[in-house]
Amino acid sequence: MTDSAGNQAEIDVAIVGGGAAGVLVAMRLLEKPGSRLRVVIVEPAAELARGAAYATTQPEHLLNVVAGGMSAFAEDPTQFVRFLSASNDAAVPATTFAARRDYGRYLRETLRAQPGYSSLQWLRERVVDIERCGQDNVLRFASGGTLAARAVVLAVGNAPRRIPASRLRGNVRLAEAWDYATVASIPADAEVCIVGSGLSMVDAVLGLDRAGHRGHIHVVSRHALMPLAHAAPGAGEAAPDKLLALGLRERVRLIRAWARAAIAAGEPWQWVFDRLRPHGQALWRSLTHADQQRFLRHVVRYWDIHRHRIAPQVSATLDELRAAGRLDAVAGRLLSVQANADGAAEVAYRPRHGDDVRTLRADWLINATGVETLVDLQPDTLLGALRARGRVLPGPHGIGIASEEPGRVLDARGVADPRLFVLGAMRIGTLWESIAIPELRGQARAIAEQLRATLDDAPVA
Template sequence: MSDERETPAAVDVAIVGGGAAGVLVALRLLADPASSLRVALVDPAPEPGGGAAYATAQVTHLLNVPAGRMSAFQDDPGHFVRYLVAHGHGDAESLSTAFVPRRAYGRYLLDTLRAQPGFEALRALRDRVVGIDVMPSGQRLRLAAGGQLDARHVVLAVGNRPRPLPASVLRGEVPVVEAWDDGAVAAIPENADVCIVGSGLSMVDAVLCLAERHRGRLRVVSRHGLLPRPHAAGGPAGAPPTGLDAPSLRARFRALRAATQAATAAGEPWQWVFDRLRPRGQALWTSLPHAEQQRFLRHAVRYWDVHRHRIAPVAAATLATLQASGRLQVQAARLQGVALREDGRIDVAVQPRHAEAPEQFKVDRVINATGIDTTIDPRPDRLLGQLQANGRIVAGPHGLGVSVAVDGRVVDAAGRTDPALFVIGALRMGQLWETTAIHELREQAHDIAAAIASLEGEARPG
């Protein structure tokens, strides 16, 4: 992998984003020893593989899936476990069901990338793409440092970005700590009273970062006040519940409730039902009529998320212990206002879900843990904003991500499929919904790499 100062004039494939999604695409492109593809991976991070999820240095930040399900290769499910064994993390039997630190997975992705036969053809550029223009020979990437890079194919693997707190609730210049900023969360004084806005996976990370040393009060505020559920051990293979192909969302949830009740009555954890559903997640979404998808997003999405996107049992136990001690309080309420006081503390106003009168309380810090932003960042100095302004991308269904064809290529404002601009991961949420876990990313990476290899074969006779 080249020094980031070596910017090639042109490559065959440019991957924008060096997190898990980008690395998985690179792995597939470089896996064939007979391939002559020149690949560039463009990301401002010091090394590929980390991204928002796996760059954390916190040992308490664990994978939300057992290691046995986290292989980078769908056709080699034991690959990650063998890597852990080879690096002294334990034995294969225990590791296959273990929730290991996420930082170990980031290192795994980087080491696996370096082990590919075509690795020497990779150019990792420590830079940021600010624009992509159509050229006669393909695409031209404009880089923040002032350089440019030409490529016949471009893969947008830009990953997730945190959803900002609504400007309407901020009263003046209020300092807000982002849950994804591990350093800023760890720097919160140990006796500070903290309000965490959002009760999903980002909140779990923030609480785990603070749990060992923090002694102040932690108050979590979210509209529903629901916490992610824990995984259950085991989960044997089995048929998913019947009735989930019904056209109405109500009928599907009725069938799902019946299946979980039957599992519980048979002595099985309800989590096993959701585990059996996992391979069908995208099919369940795409088979829902548009109006029923909207109904899901309005009324059911949070209930689905806390059951489907679960956390390690040890993380759930930590949350439960903090709640039992009174250090962690979870409230179902809407955030109405956040204002900085003259004394440096912060006033937080909320409207509890089942109360008529609003409440107000004081804290020392506010953490934004509202999750990922699912819309296109419209700012023209951002890559997606520039592409949208030029009509090269448009918002996907329900305003989620971008519009894409079935094979992952973007669809422009005129409804045309771009022959050379692919998308992987969160930007396909409107099309697929379930599209951010490694299980989905590795399949998309495989398909994108195969499509590019096929196109390259057509373009290079002989």
Template sequence: MNDAASSLPVVIVGGGFSGAMLAARLAERGQISTLIERGDAFGPGVAYSTSNDAHRLNVRAGRMSAVADRPADFTDWLATHHPDQADANDFAPRRLYGLYVRYRLNKTEAAHPGLIRRVTGAVIAVEGRSAILSTGERIEGRAVVLATGNPAPRTTSTGEDGRIIANPWTPDALTPIRPDDDVLILGAGLTMVDVLLTLSSQGWRGRATAVSRRGLLPRAHGPHHDAPIDLPPEALNGPLSARLATVRRLATAHGWRRVMEGYRPITLDLWGAATQAERGRFLRHLRPWWDVHRHRLAPEIAAELDQLIKEDRLTVRAGRIRKVTPSADSVAVHLTANNADQTLSAPWLIDCTGPGHDAASTPLTAALIAEGRARLDPLKLGLDLDQTGRVRCADGTPDPDLYVLGPPARAAFWETIAVPDIRQRIEALTDLLAV
């Protein structure tokens, strides 16, 4: 790379946790970056912008440092600024984590003046190494990193009907729901849990029915961090069915949490070594169980869910959604469960099915795919990437100047939504991009 190119910034599209912490890490390595965020809230992103302290971290505070080589960074910050929340074993409010991310970004900017430039605007295209804003402004760089977070759910299409809440993360999306209204929820994972916590905090007293393919709820963390077990070769190699049988035996002998902790540091390697066919079988048959055991709840949040179930205010149903039919004052969900067709209805339907990765998920993604500079992963997990995080063009060749970081990189790295996993990817990208 010539001197002129090396003096240009790394352009980071998305100023949430992934983008902001990459910018901070690059600055600490002497690399200038331009951080572009659609709004003015640089740092927290959607996940940590909540003002509701019922929304807790799903990982213990002691494991949530934003910096790989400073494991106590977050708990040290808590001890200084919020000492009542500084227990490393606890699950701090996500609001506080958002404040911590902002603090780290601001502190790094002050320590390395001129190395982080903030730009507020919407990126609609990437041309070469430049990001194009909706205003027409061109921001030139030496590489572009897409850290855009998850797209909104798309199970309920556009959600233009007033009774369908297609994206529960939209500000005030749940405020129209009255205290005694019943709700249907598509999906039974962590987003569903957040929705129930938000509703409860605004005085909601109704009943909720959550529908998912398997009808599984996220499991709870134990009272303390579980030490990982050393996994034997038969849990790491061979047919998936044989590995699963081994895992079940290990879980019976040692507890499933310890087994999952054993897999955590090597999941990336296992996913990278898996064939496309193996990945597809995993997604079809094992993913629901992986997700509920891997992405767990704080014990106190799990207890609140249990209480809602005991009070008959939360019912979880397994079924396959066939269609959604809105009317003037309700929404009907037609599903197939136990080989029989059923219909559920309620005044409101909330889509908590997870990110909707497709060619039109965002204008930026659509533009990249349309020009052949990107393509979707065959399993529809997100953009197709190589093992360094570079976007694959339509012909499969990796683009040398375009990278993806965070949740949209799931196709290549599988676990890219939790801070400990994103933290590793930030270090790897920093090594690649710092000059």
């Protein structure tokens, strides 16, 4: 990037990634009139705020949180609801589960409304490496270009977990769950096997159903547990003090007891998790390292289906498909997928509670295994390049990258970099609760405040 005189122009803040996390950071950096910060978003997609979650254009792909909890600004909690109401020319209840495509549009329009938006630059490039040059960062692009920035915010979002190539044999017809167009183009009569039973699986099933798919859908995952439905919102707050003093096993027992007591009192069990929701980071960070490992081995899938719930109407669609015999789930570990001469594939798996090998037939395989959080399994990405340079360190249990507040990245020596920040999915090893909008907007605000304090008062001449 060059200035009007043709010289290399230095940027104050480069935000790597233009999905929800990156846009939230940009909003905060640009919200104050008269800011002197020069901000760039580096995002190769054709539109901002179209990360994995909000790239869908399909109306049946709904937010997993009611509209009243999705404002970009915690201090203005009804902003998204007002946006929906204005867009629909009618009042939209805060309890609405809005379409994800509408949320992406809301983020884009809210960004454009910030006082400093006219100074924002957007580069449609892909960052492949970031070198430290003195006090600056030099971003290297896949195109061969470079950009110097005083500070960098890694808002890289969610990378899909890959099915190991060693398990795919032959010309397997494979679609990624987040490739919404390919999923929708699968022939209506095709027999489909979806690997993974979480939120990505839900998206794939909804996409198939909307496209008029009539074939059978198999879901294979280790536990065969699907996300549960939200209940109507309830009131009340939880005091997590009792949980914080307990180990993992005792916490699980107490939460189960609270759920049973809620049901006995005529309340949905979901309210117990809603009350715990604001305390997720404290609950994670107060566990010992050993208990965190036990959680990841034995509890995480059960926690996920209760914590990361889906809209009631989405859950009803899944129930209808299962009742009609068009959707089933089997618990087992995927062993291999062998493509046959006729184009169909034989999917081999080992049942969760058995030693035998079973198979099922599928014309198409959909990868819905979720988000890859282990940085050492991403060697061909920007994070892999930073890892090779020693600029990042894997987070606890190898999950994400190590960081300290308000998102400063720790290098291979464990030293915090004052000019390199991260937010979102890559902080979950440290924070656990780090990918939903309430956490993203809080992290974005904290990072922006730190950057303004250290950069805005001393701009580069």
